[in-house]
Amino acid sequence: MRYRHLPTLTLALGVVLLVDVLRVFLPAVITIFGQAASTPAELLGAFALGWFVLALAAPALVRWVGARPVTLAAAVLLVAARLAVVGQPGGRLQLWLATAGLLAGLLWLAGVAATTDRPVPGLALGLALGALVHTALDTYQPPLGGAWASWLAAVGVAGLFLAGQARPAPPAGPGGARSWLLAGPALLLAGMVALSPAVARTATSYQFGLLRPHLGDDVGVATVPLLGPAPVAVAVGGFLLAALASPSRAATRWLAPTALVAGAVLFALERGELLLPAILLTAAGLGGCLASAGAADPLPATGGAAEPARAAGRRGYAVVAGMLLFAVAAVLYYAAYDLGHPNAGVPVAVAVLVAAVALTARPASGRAAPALPPVRTAACAALLTLLAAVVSDELLVASNRDGPPETVRVAAYNVRMGFGTDGRFDPDALARAVAGADVVALGEVDRGWLLNGGHDTLDLLAERLEMPYVFAPAADALWGDAVLSRWPLDEARTRPLPAVGAPTGAQALGVTVNFREGVRLAVVATHLQPPPGEEPVVQARAVADFALRYAAGRPLVVAGDLNTEPDAPAFAEFTRAGLVDALAPARPLPTSPADDPRQQIDHVLVTPGLAARDAVAPRGTASDHLPVAVTLTLPPAP
Template sequence: MEARRLCWFVAAVTAMTLELVRSTGPLMDSVYSSSGMEPAILVAVATYAGPGVVVAGIALAHRVLPQHDGTVVLVAPAALLVALRLAAQAAPPGAKVGIAMAAIAVSLAALVLAVAALASCAGGQRDAAAALSSGLAFSVLTQVLLGTWDAFWRSSFPGWTVSGLMSLAVIGTAVAAARRERDVAALHPRRVWALGPFLALATLITANPAFVASQADVTLFVAGGVAALGLLLAAAVGARAADRPALPLTVVTAAVLVVVVTGLLQVPRAGGAPAGLVLAGVVMVQVTCALSMRGALQPRQDEDAVVSEPVIGGRTVVAATVAGLSAIVPMMLYQIEYRAPLGFPNYLSLTAAALLLGAAGVRGHPALGRSSSRRTQRLLVVGLSATVAALAVVAGRPWTTPDRLLDPSRPADTASVRIMSWNVHYAVGGSGIADLEAVAGAVERHDPDVLVLNEVSRGWLIGGGADDAAWLAQRLGGHWTFAPSADRQFGSLILSRWPLADVRRVELPQGTGTQARSMVAATVTSQLGDLTVVAVHLEDGAGRAAVRLQQLAVLLPEFDAMDAAPLVFAGDLNAAPSDEEIATITRAGFVSAIDDAGDPGALTQPSDAPHRRIDWVFGRGVRFQDADVLYDEQASDHLPVLTTLVP
């Protein structure tokens, strides 16, 4: 196995692995919805412990067929990975979870083996760090081209085209790398398990353009460009950084990694932080991750030392198991906090991942001599060229606020305003499929003038890493604003046919609730004149009425203070018609659209068999002509509500 060709294989497998890791969120959400929290956790843990089992099987095959080293270690896992990955995309919802979980285990095992093989070459730890960061850059570029909605979830021609190209890259690079003998099979990397926290940080931060866009409050085009270029810079630094006394450098690298990761995760929901500071922080984390990974893979021996242990040994089996578990546990804890509070800030789980990766990269002996960087030169050149090409392709896309109608064919002088309110459940339906096109299709069928959405994901693992807000705005057109709720990757969205003015965001008291909540308000100039529209999502849980009442105690005075007589507020209030929360709203002078102009017996959740109404549209100073619950729209676990305002 030749090191230069192994670099390409590591990059290709990294890109596919990251896509599969992102699929974990929606798939586990489907298990959670059908079976509960504990089974979902057990499935996730079993899946991410699986790489050790896969590596053990490959080690056994390697002992039986030692003469076919490259085929057993690289080509066979690559072929199995591609077969499972394509099968998972084609599988019906009921079978997708099992196939995808197997694909995740195989992909992590293949990545561990490829990185171990590459790092076992002379100077290979540098090449491995560069190849990993390059693979992350290719993943970012794929997301940017697809608007962050992964090919894994798509049955369309573009989805299968991207999947086919990724598969060809994995198989082709595996075959190419297996044709040659390894440069120097005399070293053994130290801490391959560091791939776990490295991938956790990549999934949620360093290779997550939706995270970057949301945290920095920039367009997806800018976020994707910065993320991709930053990763290529990290790859170059990992391959070329000058040698110096190792211990001080690696300790500083670890400290910077931990501090900046913690800071990026604490950007305030209200007001945010300077975009330049956030973007610089992301690049710093990318570079320090590459340097820490390089240090973690540093062999114990000098470059002329010889070890008898093969690359696939007991330590590699353990490393694969630890890598898988140290990838999923931080991400799982970060997400679980919003379902079942952990008792500590959830960002500390990713801080711990950063600390683990940084500590793995600390070494207490001088760095080895600097090796040639020619192995990764072509990889970096291709990465840079691909970045320029991808950004050129998406440069004309309206990732921000395009001035065009949702449906130009609709008469502009219609004397009404149609408002749709929908909790879209991060575009993940009950079957566990992340399907943004289904959400967009439902909106197009009913052609609202103003769209109010709750549970909009912007890079959350549970939403498959997609930027729902940017994707829907680009797909539907219109003007949009977003208000973070739980964190800056989750919240409520207003998308309007008309420009938005006087945008206002207010944080609501959390009390004993599971997550912070907020509201966003904006004024549109419609055919009926100026209208203030507010998106609201109150605390959930049958036993948390007191929290919702606290949130209403903040909201209602805010509504009174708004300098606009006609006002509509909509969203998932997690309160039924007979609850005190609804009585409090009506006493404040608001009228329910469904009760005033629709069917008071209508139900909105769950979508497949609704038994309660918790999704609302209220108005003050407006007149509702009609209000309907759209029972045919099943893209979420909630049903949308559509209402028409008239003079």
């Protein structure tokens, strides 16, 4: 019996809407409920997990009220929340709208599971379509009125979803629980690595960057890529081809689980040069594992007339349990950067679970392949994704065609992954905060964390400033520090800093700005992570030593969130090394927290030969820090 197209497409569109809501809910928990890290991490985790635990009651509600009325009501609420959260980009209302959308989505999944025993085609198409849309939007959908095309697309998807959901569902067989269990783990692996356009761009920026760092010193450094999200085309194509094809009954059925686990291991190693193979292996392996689970023999019907209700209940509990696994794994993985526990094994454990489910599935004899042609679907999706990547990508090339400058405006900004004090993700506001700067040192740069919505904050900001960049990882390959410049950059180097008890990693990134022949400026960007209740003295000493060695006598700027004040011991390590506080004439210059600045912890330090003037810390709430900016007079050419 051929699988019907309408339930598949309706499920796919619902998955797209649910993923969109999750991309708002997860960062809202951190930035709005979390109140800029003032809320204990344990309480954040309990708040996030509590809603998924509450959803365990959804299958009982479906059985009591009936699948159709519950599914229709939940679908309407999911659509309403999806449209509302973008129209309300920030604040507590956004948090509660996203929470309502999450609960509606989980209830909708439980209702759909009760009437669908073959969800894999719909789940796979939904994850792939979500990746395509996220790529076309350049990982960011502007708020209401910001981009009419994206809003028309969102309304169109919502309308088609509701129209399909209004149609009666075809009768379901007794199986499907195995496939529904994998919905949550598949969503996690797809959003974290396999089908993330932000991670794809970051992967290509490590291996195919346009700005070439100094040979031998570029390990771990990423630069502006050409067609950054292009690997998504290959990943989506491979994922769909594997997920919608009939699984092999031969020994090759081990290939997909092996590829999935191998990709997760490469991702867990947290090395930028391994991201690209991690994406491709995880995508193909995940698709193959879903296909194997979806083709498993249904459970035998032994309960007579009551068996369909029991099967529906099993599928409902399976899908909400799978989504609870998604939440637990996400919290465990990302909480490690606050609590300090090991987290590399989390994506590997999820991949092993998916692989085990796929390997224990017994291929169904005589079941027809899905009616959706997998090769054609995969090829079309890959082509559309590649076109979206080409359209959304911009080639950023630094130029000094306006002539050599006598002064350079330097800014330092801790962007907190792009989220403001009200929880609003607003790259336009970030760009306005450092407008006019020639060189910008960024801290807390996120390049694809699922927890933060899967945005490439660095690329979004670089496009708005029309400035190329160099990126260096700190916590992992997707989170760290960067330098942007209106002038050519080269000789990029990065040095990991001692952890000294802080769970989030730290590094020092050195780049050289080429203004004209004989005039070069060494810039070191860093974000010090102090031990709990202590000063980052050890890290400050390491940065000062690295910076002076890197500059090798050239004019030097050290900039970033140093988490120390001008009269503190860690700050003294820089002045003891001979650096000068470029912001001193404007002190006091508090920068944190942005909505009520009291601490002077963001700094620009220079070598004595660089005269500084016009130091400011412009007010704004695009991050939880204020940027600092200062104009430096360059020395004359020799």
